[in-house]
Amino acid sequence: MNTKFKAFVVREAENGVFKSAVEERKVDDLPIGDILIRVSFSSINYKDALSASGNKGVSKNYPHTPGIDAAGIIADSSSNKFKINDKVVVTGYDLGMNTSGGFAEYIRVPEEWVLKLPSNISLEQSMGIGTAGLTAGMCVKLLKQKNSLIEKEAIVTGASGGVGSLSVYLLSKLGARVTAVTSKIDAHDFLISIGAKTIINREQMFDQFRHPLSKSRYDIGIDVVGGNVLSGLLTCMNREGIITCCGNVAGADFKTSVFPFILRGNSLIGVDSAERRLSEKEWLWKMFASDWNIDCLDKIYRTVSIDNLESEIEKILKGGQIGRVVIAMQ
Numbered sequence: 001m002n003t004k005f006k007a008f009v010v011r012e013a014e015n016g017v018f019k020s021a022v023e024e025r026k027v028d029d030l031p032i033g034d035i036l037i038r039v040s041f042s043s044i045n046y047k048d049a050l051s052a053s054g055n056k057g058v059s060k061n062y063p064h065t066p067g068i069d070a071a072g073i074i075a076d077s078s079s080n081k082f083k084i085n086d087k088v089v090v091t092g093y094d095l096g097m098n099t100s101g102g103f104a105e106y107i108r109v110p111e112e113w114v115l116k117l118p119s120n121i122s123l124e125q126s127m128g129i130g131t132a133g134l135t136a137g138m139c140v141k142l143l144k145q146k147n148s149l150i151e152k153e154a155i156v157t158g159a160s161g162g163v164g165s166l167s168v169y170l171l172s173k174l175g176a177r178v179t180a181v182t183s184k185i186d187a188h189d190f191l192i193s194i195g196a197k198t199i200i201n202r203e204q205m206f207d208q209f210r211h212p213l214s215k216s217r218y219d220i221g222i223d224v225v226g227g228n229v230l231s232g233l234l235t236c237m238n239r240e241g242i243i244t245c246c247g248n249v250a251g252a253d254f255k256t257s258v259f260p261f262i263l264r265g266n267s268l269i270g271v272d273s274a275e276r277r278l279s280e281k282e283w284l285w286k287m288f289a290s291d292w293n294i295d296c297l298d299k300i301y302r303t304v305s306i307d308n309l310e311s312e313i314e315k316i317l318k319g320g321q322i323g324r325v326v327i328a329m330q
């Protein structure tokens with residue numbers, strides 16, 4: 001099949017500079033795989049911005065098309081599980097990392113990466129959720145396994161971003177009282193509208209922290225930021241408090257001591273959503289199609305075209321994104 005299609009391609013220019021442009025590619029040049037998908041929508045995650053800016057910890061080989069999320073319609077299938085015209089979603093694994101990703105009108109992937117979308121979630125809505133939603137969902141699942149969330153004091157860092165905003169929504173929907181930490185004054189109304197009860201400015205939050213322990217305040221935390229924010233959060237959890245840690249926009253290293261763990265019985269749980277078993281991802285999608293239905297999803301995402309990708313990537317790299325950004329590919 002020698003169909004031509006549009007793709008966002010990142011190329012390594014001289015002197016370690018990376019340049020991107022929308023280019024024409026051929027389906028024949030996609031990697032070998034069981035399923036060819038005509039991508040209807042993708043979305044932007046922080047990892048995509050790293051891949052698009054030449055971060056070799058994410059994508060080793062260029063030219064490359066990023067996009068760790070894709071939702072679309074099967075155009076060709078050699079799998080018994082899927083047939084042409086099925087509506088499907090792919091998130092994570094190697095998509096958009098070293099496999100040509102969702103910022104293109106076509107992807108070809110192994111069947112082990114592909115899930116049929118629940119009928120009450122549209123292709124566009126699925127990308128409003130995307131990897132950010134699955135990550136927030138995974139954090140919530142792990143927190144809930146330990147204890148009920150009802151009336152719990154919860155804190156979410158990087159609250160206005162993708163994982164953060166979906167975490168605020170889910171925790172609040174499940175009965176927690178959510179404090180949202182943000183750097184953005186213009187995101188306060190948004191955060192209140194998706195369920196935050198209290199908003200703390202990021203700088204104001206640092207005033208609350210004393211190492212090795214500060215006044216205890218929160219039962220549960222979802223931290224997407226890492227670095228000194230996670231260091232601070234670890235000082236102010238209540239007895240048996242739990243933090244899930246899933247991101248590093250403020251840095252990979254953090255400082256702590258044994259005291260939160262041995263004096264307050266706190267736990268720190270790591271979350272990786274990209275490499276989760278497909279059955280776990282399927283469970284999360286079913287939850288978003290039922291008990292976790294996001295009734296205000298249209299407030300959380302906005303849709304842009306492939307031609308806007310470059311400016312959106314710049315914005316997310318500067319920490320400026322509010323909510324989620326879906327990319328319409330067709």
Ligand SMILES: NC(=O)c1ccc[n+]([C@@H]2O[C@H](COP(=O)([O-])OP(=O)(O)OC[C@H]3O[C@@H](n4cnc5c(N)ncnc54)[C@H](OP(=O)(O)O)[C@@H]3O)[C@@H](O)[C@H]2O)c1
Pocket residue numbers: 044045046047131132135157158159160161162163164181182183184187202224225229245246247248249250271272273274316317318319320321322323
């Ligand atoms: N483990 C996993 O499976 C997994 C999956 C998805 C994402 N992630 C990670 O989670 C993180 C967030 O991803 P995302 O797609 O939600 O990104 P995002 O939309 O850009 O959200 C990140 C938010 O963090 C805050 N922030 C940015 N820079 C910061 C800094 N230097 N210090 C403190 N806060 C800062 C900003 O929110 P405010 O302005 O509101 O503070 C920003 O909107 C990334 O590190 C990503 O790699 C991990």
